[in-house]
Amino acid sequence: MADYYTLLTNAGIAYETACKAAGVPIKLTQISVGDGGGSVYNPAATATALKREVWRGPLNALFQDEKNPSWLLAEVTIPPDVGGWYVREAGLWTDTGILYAIVKYPESFKPVLATSGSGKEFYIRSIFETSNASLVTLLIDDTVVKATRAWVMSYLAEELGKLDGKQSVRVAASTNIVLNGAQQIDGVAVIAGDRVLLANQTLAKDNGLWIVANGDWARATDANSSAKVTPGLTVMVEEGAANGDSLWHLTTNAPIALGTTALTFKMLAGRTGIAAGTYKSLTVDEYGRATAGANPETLAGFGIKDTYTKSEIEGMIANASMLPVGTIVAFPGATPPVGFLELDNSVKSAALYPDLNTYLAGKYNKGDEGTGNFRLPDGRGEFLRGWDHGRGVDGGRAIGSYQLDTLQNITGTFDGYLDITTAGGAFSLSNMSTSSTPLNQKNAYHGAYFDASKVARTSTETRPRNLAVMWCIKAWNAPINQGNIDIAALAVLAQQASEINQGTAKVATQAQTNAGADDSVIVTPKKLTWGFQFQKSGIGYCVFPSWLGGFTIQWGVYSIVSSTTDQTISFPLTFPNAALSAVALSDYTPGSGSVGFVAMGALNKNGFTVRSSSGTSTRWLAVGC
Known part of the structure; x- marks a missing residue:
């Protein structure tokens, strides 16, 4: 025992x-x-x-x-x-x-x-x-x-082994491998003790986390039981030509019996084979990873179907009718479209409508338009008629001339005594005899009158049936930028601003602000206060902005402890360049009967020396830059 x-x-x-x-x-x-x-x-x-x-x-x-x-x-x-x-x-x-x-x-x-x-x-x-x-x-x-x-x-x-997040593996094998001995996986020579993720074994139940051994491999201790291999298990891959620096997770749903249930691992983040760069078209997998990219240069390459192709657009442009300036068009509305003016005999600026001014060439001017202006034709209430241009139908007309309305002449005669007993249509009868002979007697003397309104519509003018429209003239070509109307309006603002002219100006640099010599730039509040410092206390200073040369004023109070030795008064702020001057005065107590004295010595950027009555309080002021 x-x-x-x-x-x-x-x-x-x-x-x-x-x-x-x-x-x-x-x-x-x-x-x-x-x-x-x-x-x-x-x-x-x-x-x-x-x-x-x-x-x-x-x-x-x-x-x-x-x-x-x-x-x-x-x-x-x-x-x-x-x-x-x-x-x-x-x-x-x-x-x-x-x-x-x-x-x-x-x-x-x-x-x-x-x-x-x-x-x-x-x-x-x-x-x-x-x-x-x-x-x-x-x-x-x-x-x-x-x-x-x-x-x-x-x-x-x-308990840690039961967490979904596992310790990283060295490599991940995306092909079937033999679970025995050291070997090459994804370009890496794995050795005993290395952790490996198997994601594509022939028998999917063998997928998972394994430890390399010189003999048979064993599952990793943090993934060797059903309780430790749960849906959502994630693991990082450290090395490998294809799978290095990637994140994988288990997509198999519960329940999972390790060694029996087929396990499916998928890459959640990592290399997808697409090179780094900028792409206009991407292919994305179910995890939002870009798996392919392209830079198409055509509408078809982008899959756009609700527009015309390049050849179709070129054909439409070639066959399109671009109305030139000066074209007269009828519109059935009270507002002219963009690019048109109503033919209302109004006066317009030649500067605003240079193309139309050139085309009309003052043809409709009356002489009272003023310098730089022109007059539009008057199309209100008018029919437009084609210019005869030598045909002989309406000869003698100048293009753009007005013509009054007329009625083609109708002529006819009556001769001798008329034996008229009835009249109709546009005609009416009246008894012209002075006798009392009845109208139905054939030998009566009658008068005949013509009145077209008795059988037709009449008015004060001769016209056909018509539709009232607004006659407009094309004034400029650009549908958005109306000729040079915008440019003319902005011409004044485009110049350099000055004290008497509006315009544009650049923001001054700090160097320009400090120099104070350039009157074509403007200064911002930040540059105005650049370098300004201020300490408000019994011992303090005021540093003016850099554009004032950094001029500095400092002040303070100092108690003299010895009247026989020099004592140094240090400035609260060292002058950047030099201390220009300093003064010191002695305090005294009213009614004391005695007044102290102060004598100043060496002055530099850091301070100055004084000698005074012992116990004297000295107030001082220094300036510099």
Whole structure:
């Protein structure tokens, strides 16, 4: 038998047998330590208590050994405020007060600070074997239990392994590989201990995080159980020609049974094969990554379908009718469109409408337009007639001349005595005889009258049926910038601003502001105050802006402590170039009967020296730049 060991007691074995028979768990609650009665001894299975118990407390932990499931490990920490005795034995107790196991422990002294001069926490771990470890239950009082360092580290590692964010891998394999030995993956020679992401194994259940080994590979400890491999698992890839510096995540949904469920990993961020640069057209994957780019130079390249092609536009331009200046067009509205003026006989400026002025050439001027103006034709209430231009239908006309309305002449005659008994249409009869002969007598003398209004619409003019429109003339070509109308309006503003002229001006630089010689630039408030400093106190200074040469005034008060030695008064601010002058005056107390004196010495950028009556308060003022 080993020198130090743990035994299940006979009472403990009986308790365990009874628990198995009843189907209830074995409940362990406490551990006790003893000094063996003052000496080391060999515990026996017949023991029901320790030889001499010196301390008892709750178990910290009870768990199975990772390599031997039938072994149980019990842990306890004895606090530093108890002790002053040796530990030679220990016992594990059930919740019913039975000594379940007894431990022969290496003789160790447990000091206590109050009597031993030092104190420490005492940690005991006991290993014992049971026939069915799964039946053993640890009852813990959370208010007194303490965690061991090993347990904490193990617990942290286990919990961290369950997080979705995993430790980075060296490389990621996007093709099927053999899970054995060192090899080349994505241009990198991996060696034992390297972490690798497998994302495209033939059997997708084998995808995941693996550790390279000289023999068979094993899954990484942070991804070797179903609880640690969860949907959304993410991992960074450090190296690799194709997958280096990329981020991958697990897209498989729960539930996941590691080693059974097919795992799908996809690149969330990283290299997509598209070169760095500026692109006008991009192809984007489901994660918003640009996977392809192009710089098309045609509408078709951009996939634009709601416009004309280049050839179609060129054809429309070639066949389009651009109305020249001077074209007269009828519009059925009261407002002329942009680029047109109403033919209203008004006077216009030749400067505003130079093209139209040139085209009309003063043809409609009456002589009262004034210098630089021209007159428009008057189309209000007029029909427009094509110029005869030598045809002979309306000969003798000058283009642009007005013509009054006329009626083609109608002629006819009556001769002799008329024997008219009836009249109709445009004609009417009247009795011209002085006798009382009835009108129906054939030999009566009658008068005949013609009146067209009796059978037709008549008015004061001869006209066809018509529609009233506004006759307008094309005045300029640009639909937005109306000839040079805008340019003329801006011409004055485009010149250099001066005291008597509006215009534009540049902002002065600080150098121009300081020089004060350029009258064609303007100064901003920031440049006006550049370099200005001011300290408002009994000892202070005022530094004028840089455009005033940085002229500086400083002042202060100084108490003289000696009348026999020179004393230095330092300026609160060193003059940048030179101290030009300084004065100092002595204070005196009214009614004291005495007046002090001040004598000044050396003056420089940093200060000056004075000598004065002892205890005299001196006020001084200095100027410089």
